[in-house]
Amino acid sequence: MQTSSTAADVIIAVIPIVGIVMGSVVVFFYLLWNYKRNTLLIKAGQYKRPEFDLLSFSLLAGLLLVSVGLSLTVFLALFRGFDFGLLGGLIPLSLGIGLLAYYGMKRGDRSS
Structure with a gap:
């Protein structure tokens, strides 16, 4: 006996997919903008290599x-x-x- 509707099943299945896609878009643009920022800093001669402890x-x-x-x-x-x-x-x-x-x-x- 199934108590949930198919529309609810579709919505429950789509929510994680949308979350993963949106998170991937945020990470992509962060990496892109950070790359462009670093290249502009290198061209301006102001780039400092980050120290990693x-x-x-x-x-x-x-x-x-x-x-x-x-x-x-x-x-x-x-x-x-x-x-x-x-x-x-x-x-x-x-x-x-x-x-x-x-x-x-x-x-x-x-x-x-």
């Missing part, structure tokens, strides 16, 4: 991945047991631990 990035990404991976691992272990679905939590957990280990090694190199 890999150490801070690895710390932030590592902490975020560990927290997400740990919570997913615990949830999936309790909800589904120990099966292949647990990899959905173990993969970000191990990536986060790796990034935090990289941060720890590089921070130790910097102090000496």
Whole structure:
């Protein structure tokens, strides 16, 4: 027994598609305008290369991945047991631990 109408099903199916298309348009124009801005700054001689702090990035990404991976691992272990679905939590957990280990090694190199 179907209680929803076909018009509602169509609208529910179209909303995510429209959201993805609009988000893609926003990202496209951001990249386009940022490219044009950078080329104009280079022509004017005012372009400064942005600095990227890999150490801070690895710390932030590592902490975020560990927290997400740990919570997913615990949830999936309790909800589904120990099966292949647990990899959905173990993969970000191990990536986060790796990034935090990289941060720890590089921070130790910097102090000496």
